[in-house]
Amino acid sequence: MTIKITNDLTQIDYPRYDSYKDSGVDWLGEIPEEWDLTPAFKFINENKLKNKGLTVDTVLSLSYGNILIKPKEKLTGLVPESFETYQIVEPNDIIIRCMDLQNDKTSLRIGLVKDKGIITSAYLALKVANSYLPEYLYYYLHSLDTSKAIYKMGTGLRQNLSFGDFKRFQVPNIPLKVQQSIVDFVKTKSAQIDQAITLKQQQIVKLEEYKQIVIQNAVTKGLNPDAPMKDSGVDWIGDIPEHWEVKKLKFLCKFDTGNKDTINAVDNGKYPLFVRSDNIESINEYTHDCEAVMTSGDGAGVGKIYHYFNGKFCFHQRVYMFNRFREVSGKFFYLYLSSLFINVALDGSAKSTVDSLRRSKIANFWFTVPPKKEQAQIVSHIDSFHASFDKTLISYQTQIERLKEYKTILINQAVTGKIKVS
Template sequence: MDIYEDYKDSGVSWLGEVPEHWPLQPGLAIMYENKSKNTGMVRNSVLSLSYGKIRVKDESELPGLVPESFETYQLVDPGDLIFRPTDLQNDKTSLRSSISEFEGIITNAYLNFRFKDGAVPKYYHYFFRAIDNNKLIYGLGSGLRQNISFEDFKRFPFPVPPLQEQQSIADFLDEKTAKIDQAIAIKEKEIQLLKERRQILIQELVTGKKVWDGSAWTAPAETKDSGVDWIGEIPKHWEVRKLKYLTRKIGSGITPNGGALNYLDNGVPLLRSQNVHFTGIDWEKVAYISPDIHRQMSNSQVQYGDVLLNITGGSIGRCAVNFLQSEANVNQHVCIVRPNNAISPIFLNLLLSSELGQGQIWYYQQGGGREGLNFQNLKNFIFTYPPRNEQLEISRLFDIIDTENDKAISIKMKEIEKLKEYKTVLINDVVTGKLRVHAGSGKQLTKDLLYS
């Protein structure tokens, strides 16, 4: 890939210079708004814009809607560009547009752009993606919720390369973005495998399937029946107990009277379910309460070494050890599990986060629509554990392995971010003419992306 021979000033600050032979035209010259309705139910495939792609909705996703509801929907043809114009003020992260590969219908909450002769829809799909990535649309909206209409695009400047160039650019970006997405998918799979390996290791350690002999992990020399079918054999010197015999406290907090109105910018941290993660406690997004309210909530004051467990909602089961020496409290969605001297906090956290603990959480959770775990069931969780000195050694060795695992995951995540950034820059530079597309461009790049 190289650049074009001659450029001109586009007169548009964000576009900068464009190839000399590319005219700029207003949106109304290349597209129009399609408002054709599904009168008479001529189509029944309902489409949706999700994560920057158009997909066909499954029937199970259409609860409560009757066929008559779809008569007001818009007709969508392959090549139409669907744009979500609403709520610009509150949502500045979602991808808002995509070209449709399907024939179907979509709610009239979306804009439907259809391109005229002389415009290759897929090229303008990528140009709209560049507009989206550069956050240009957020200066266009109007109204309280910052909505966009076709009026905002009628005078918006669009480059119009020759038709064959538009097609070449679209074909090039189809190929290259697919290869980048493939490379991202490979790295995401590698991250998933690292996480699965971590869970397998935790399960083996907390059930005694692997023990440390001083130089390597090995199977225990002597075992005994745990007396629990789903645990099986454990090392001979290990014990089996219910959680209530391993703890001094199991209980959650409350939401202060007045709820979020009592939250302060500073004060005593009030930990909520969004703060508790398997990787630790997120102290950046905590709410704060006054010392007076903290004293009133004496039953849910957090101590150093407490294990915090989410007991409601979609994050049920997430747990972490509190290593904060200063004061903190929890609300009703977070349970304090305070270990006694028989078990170390880190080993207890490993037990709760293992398949052994998570399986019991899944089994006992109550609440139907909103999952929940009650204290009585939690107290009756069954766990295996070694002597405390062995717990500490297992925790120490696991921490070394887990740190290396976290580093590997972090590297993969950074690589994914680099690929996403490169994809954004590539789309922007190609559709605005900063880079010129030639046949075979980027083949070495593709190889590097896949095998790096």
């Protein structure tokens, strides 16, 4: 069947069972007439096997519903003195993070183990009996997770769950053949939807690459494809319009990092401190023609460039601020720097593992310098392109979110009997 995204994702084109009855469970609603519910203790046991003697050294973690092997190099920070306190889990065990439901209602808390390993004993590990299909129980609990019904189950001040809560939890008592049919259906359709999502994500990547090409061509070649060209003298820039110039950044603006005075201004509560882009909203006073701020180190992502339209702010010694522009407008400067600097000056390798960005690398970065009138035309052209680009990008992102919604609904309706797949 071809997957179609409709305006109402709850209208899924699959057959239903002949008749339904009230399950007696609020979050579950109606179930097929031939289905029965039974307490989960008939099919599950709590895992209590500790890693005494450190017999297993593969450390697992629960990350947004997935049980992942944790690389040894990442076993730092909040880790136990000994992994003997961890519990040993096997493939097809079900892991549930039962703590603190009140304070975290976004992440997924239930995962299916695929590899033998150890995981913190703070999590509940369920072993499923041979008379029940672990994957079906996982998908059934997953629907409890994605529907957020799990957050109504917690007890105590912090809404914690225990094995006692889950052993009384009502699960469908249906034939293994039916369970297997549902699991096969969910796997097949999930793979199709995931493939569709991947294709959309690849389209977004190509769209972002196209955006970079459009901006780079505009700021280095101009908007007139018939303009006479000349060699810029800079290998990575290549030819430029004959009437343009090339100059080093140090001749086009003033730039500097923060210092003791700027930090004192922050300490005195005078201005907010610029650290990264999420500070932009807090700035409301304009002081300089400052169109770009670049992080120079301190784990903030070396070489990241942020755009300020207005604002009065302080910046620390790991941040460069550019202002007092000469021969280039601040907006043209920002577009040029943000589209080329990381890929050219840092060879696309800007990352938090780079300790710092030397002043000389910034000062000697080459800029094309069109006449001011052309700069304004280029800025206007790119602004118009951005508006169209953003519209397309939002469309792709919306489609991805709708596909994810569709997948969640499809799984939930299949495992709870709202649609018939066998």
